[in-house]
């Protein structure tokens with residue numbers, strides 16, 4: 258497989274499809290605020306996802322369900338102000354696109370107009386097909402999300418691997434082909450068997466971005482706070498931690514507490 262990298266000054270939905278046809282993997286991470294997005298973009302990530310995982314990571318909710326459209330717009334507009342190169346994809350939160358296509362379009366338009374995001378992502382297959390078509394018809398790029406779809410956690414009951422059974426695997430493959438056919442520019446596949454994810458990636462020409470979906474797909478996404486080890490209680494098999502910021506920050510902050518208590522900080526050189 259080719260590892261040659263074409264330079265992209267700005268990543269667009271077209272660049273991602275091109276990366277797939279050139280055999281270049283797509284890198285994607287979440288970000289929810291200006292400071293983090295500036296670092297992530299500056300480090301050369303292809304896609305920043307303003308995920309509804311902000312509900313867990315930023316607000317401390319148990320699920321992604323409570324986050325609102327206004328809150329997603331707030332996070333997305335902070336990210337957009339930081340980004341020069343990456344494509345910024347914004348999640349449509351739970352309850353803003355499932356009821357009917359008109360509402361889905363209204364929600365997507367609000368994200369595009371009020372945050373400046375470049376594309377939206379939403380969860381589901383054939384059950385949200387009409388909503389996706391409506392959004393696409395307005396010229397808004399859409400990324401799909403299949404497999405483990407956290408907005409349906411109360412239907413699934415657990416966060417375990419999806420599509421292990423043949424019937425669900427067949428449906429997932431059909432949904433992926435349908436999403437490609439109606440015009441989605443990419444699909445996130447979350448927590449499904451690697452062999453199935455590879456089969457999906459080989460069956461469509463749009464990029465398949467995996468999280469817990471093995472290495473046979475066209476790119477990878479992780480939640481930033483998990484990947485840099487700021488969170489420490491969430492330890493799924495698919496997560497590789499590149500730092501242990503939880504420990505490092507705890508050490509630094511407790512050192513600061515000690516320094517303040519002992520009047521070691523500020524020193525003579527740190528005052529006017």
Ligand code: KIV
Pocket residue numbers: 287306307308309310311348445447468478480
């Ligand atoms: O909200 C999110 O962070 C996501 C990723 C897990 C893909 O949808």
